Amino acid sequence: MPAAAPLLLPNAICWWPLVLFLMLPPLPLFALITPPTFTSLYGSELNHLLLDSSSGYVYVGAVNALYHLSPDLQLISWGKTGPTLDSPDCLPPIEPKDCSQARQTDNTNQLLLLEKQEGIQAQSLIVCGTVLQGICEKRSLANVSQVLYHTANPVDTQYVAANDPRVSTVAVLTEHKGTRLMLVGRGFTSKGPGGISPITTRRLEQYRSSPAFSHEELGKLVVGSYSEYNNQFVKVLHHGTHIYFLFSRRDTLKTRDYHTYISRLCDGDPSFYSYVEVPLSCTGGYNLAQAAAMGTYLGKASIFVAMAKGHVSTNTPTERSALCLYSMEELDKALERAQFLCYTQEGKGVKEQEAYIAYEVPTKCLKLPPRSVTKYPCGGEHTPSPIASAVPLQATPANTWATQLSAVAVATEAGNTIALLGDKSGQLYKVQNSGVFLLQ
Numbered sequence: 001m002p003a004a005a006p007l008l009l010p011n012a013i014c015w016w017p018l019v020l021f022l023m024l025p026p027l028p029l030f031a032l033i034t035p036p037t038f039t040s041l042y043g044s045e046l047n048h049l050l051l052d053s054s055s056g057y058v059y060v061g062a063v064n065a066l067y068h069l070s071p072d073l074q075l076i077s078w079g080k081t082g083p084t085l086d087s088p089d090c091l092p093p094i095e096p097k098d099c100s101q102a103r104q105t106d107n108t109n110q111l112l113l114l115e116k117q118e119g120i121q122a123q124s125l126i127v128c129g130t131v132l133q134g135i136c137e138k139r140s141l142a143n144v145s146q147v148l149y150h151t152a153n154p155v156d157t158q159y160v161a162a163n164d165p166r167v168s169t170v171a172v173l174t175e176h177k178g179t180r181l182m183l184v185g186r187g188f189t190s191k192g193p194g195g196i197s198p199i200t201t202r203r204l205e206q207y208r209s210s211p212a213f214s215h216e217e218l219g220k221l222v223v224g225s226y227s228e229y230n231n232q233f234v235k236v237l238h239h240g241t242h243i244y245f246l247f248s249r250r251d252t253l254k255t256r257d258y259h260t261y262i263s264r265l266c267d268g269d270p271s272f273y274s275y276v277e278v279p280l281s282c283t284g285g286y287n288l289a290q291a292a293a294m295g296t297y298l299g300k301a302s303i304f305v306a307m308a309k310g311h312v313s314t315n316t317p318t319e320r321s322a323l324c325l326y327s328m329e330e331l332d333k334a335l336e337r338a339q340f341l342c343y344t345q346e347g348k349g350v351k352e353q354e355a356y357i358a359y360e361v362p363t364k365c366l367k368l369p370p371r372s373v374t375k376y377p378c379g380g381e382h383t384p385s386p387i388a389s390a391v392p393l394q395a396t397p398a399n400t401w402a403t404q405l406s407a408v409a410v411a412t413e414a415g416n417t418i419a420l421l422g423d424k425s426g427q428l429y430k431v432q433n434s435g436v437f438l439l440q
Contacts (some may be wrong), residue, residue, distance in 0.1 A: 012087065026234060028068055039076075041067055045174075046108040052122055052141070059125060059144065061109030063165075066127060066144040080147030082107025084131045088163045088191040092132040092154055104281040107131040110161035110169040114141075115204060124148050126182070126204070128169065134161030136213045144250065144339070149212060156193055157214040160202060164189045170236040172243055173204075176268045178203040182213070183265070185233035185245045185267035188226050199245060199263075201270065217270040219224050221386060224360025228252065232315055234260075235292040239301065239328060241267050246305070247313055248288050251279075253356065253390060258315040260289040261388075264335050272386070277358065278334045281392035282307045282324035284400070288317050295410030297417050301328040304419055306405035307397075312427075321405040322397035323419065323431060325359030339391035341365070343372045347431055349391070358388035 008160045041269055042061065048061040056071030062361050066084035069075055086092075090099035111128035115138065125144060128136035139148035151158060161169040167187035174181050184203040199221040202213050210216040213266040223229060228250065235246040245263045250256055263277035280289070286307035293304050305324045308317035340356040341347050346354040347365035357363050407422035418432045 005148065015123075015259075041065075048112040049124075050112045050114065052114055054122065055141075056122075057141070059112060059141075061104050061107050061112040061127065064124075066109070066112075066139065068141075069143045077143045077145055078145075079139065081109070081127065081129055082131060083200060086131040088133075088189070091156070091193065092135065093152060105131055106165075106316055108165035111136065111171050111184075113171060113182070114175055115173065120161060126173075128161040128171075130161060130163050130165050132184075133159040134169070136160050151211060151213075155211065155214070158218045158428040159193060159196060160184055160186070160213055162187050162305050163192045164216075168233050169209075170200065170233045170245070172236045172238050172352070174238065174243065174267055174276070176270055177240065179207070181218075181270075183236065183243055185236055185247060186229045187232040187247075190227075194226070198223060198226065198229070198233075198247075199272075206352050219270045221272060221275060222359065222361055230258075230315065234289045237292075237294055239294065242332075244269055245330075246289055246292050246303070249429050250315075256288070257313050258310055259287050259392075260301075260305070261330065262393075263386075264332075269328070269378050271379075271383070273383060274377070275386040276335050276339050276388070277369075278331070278338060278389040280324070280326060281394045282321060282322055283396045286320070286324065286397065287310050287316060288324040290317060290321070291408045291421075293408040294408045294417075295417060295419070296412045297325060297327075302326060303331070304410050305327065305407050306408050306421060308404055311411060314341075317404055319402060319404045320400070322396040322400045322422070323405075323408075323421065326393060326395055326396055334391070334393045335387060336388055338391075340373045340420065342384050343368050343376075344389045349422070354388070354391050355387055355389055357384055360385050362387060401429070403427065405429075 037417040044062040046062045046064055050059040058069040060067040066079045068077040074158050083106050085094050085102050086105040087099050087102045087438045094102050107129040108128055113126040115123040115124045115126050116122040125140040125141055137147055137156055138149035167189050170181050170188045171184045185199050197220040200215040201218040202215050206212050230246050231249045233247040237244045243265045248258050248260050251259050260280045261277045264275040286309055288308045288310045290308050291306040295304050303326050307324050309320040342355040342365035346367050347353050360367055363384055370421055405421050405423050409420045411418050421429045
């Protein structure tokens, strides 16, 4: 099943490491020729950048620190988040007498989100790091050194982010029946508590006896063996009435190689009945997503994915990369076909088995009435899940590079789509669909 494959032209410019460079969207093309603004953050290793579009403030999550910048990138406040006495082998609170391996440990920022309700100004900054089994706290938007919520004695249902800085965590905020929720995709780590699902739902406030950030009695992706699939997350997107997770995992159906998948949930599906995923393929063996961004190409919403070739049968990327584009329209068609076949045709396509129940869940695709998908687009107790497609959504590389890409940003102005891509060596590339436009 083909996806969009435009011809884009590359251009490379230099990137200064350990310095924040920000172009606030939306930008007209002529604005790109003005001198960029630079702010030094004391040599910090930066992890995440967040723009509050309502105020123009910029928040930066770094190793052991948070930074709060004005719209013109002047430092307003900063706060420490580490180092902290910790060990991934021990459960918090950390007591030296109970955890002899505990050491002062750097805290890598894993999640940085604005807590806000629709139509209401943002209320707090949600911050989750790698220490103390990935617990989260809330910080003041006016002064990031001020902690608004922190648990000194967390329970195991409050462990949110991956406790290994090499393993990513992604999250998106949503709301269901007036309750603010956080959907979290967390990669598998070998140390620490087991039993944390790859995708979980978290409440942002205490509910009865369940504390803030707990997944107790909330929906999750049920998986038979976490290490067998080894989900590693790249991006989560909220588009229309659905939430999409982009990740790589081991293919247990055929080859046992690693492939990239994108899954979809209905926004407001607390039970994960609507879960369905489809593999993404990019011609040339580019099988591991490294970064992604939503954008518009030829007037259609698309996801721009930086892919890498993986070492054989591993999830380790090589220095061979490509930019691959997938139309959201084509993606939704692929997801809905898998859902339809698993609901009504026992997963069987015209020539082969096209859909199946993933993650060793003890159920199977059914033969429900043909109108079941129309009647239950977000599933129900009687519909099969989690559904996976065996047929990849395919794309042709828009461009390829002999380097490992690590970041993507996309903007469209006057019909011109521009993608900026960064690589592991600190180089920045620009591609666009109507000639080359140089950044000065």
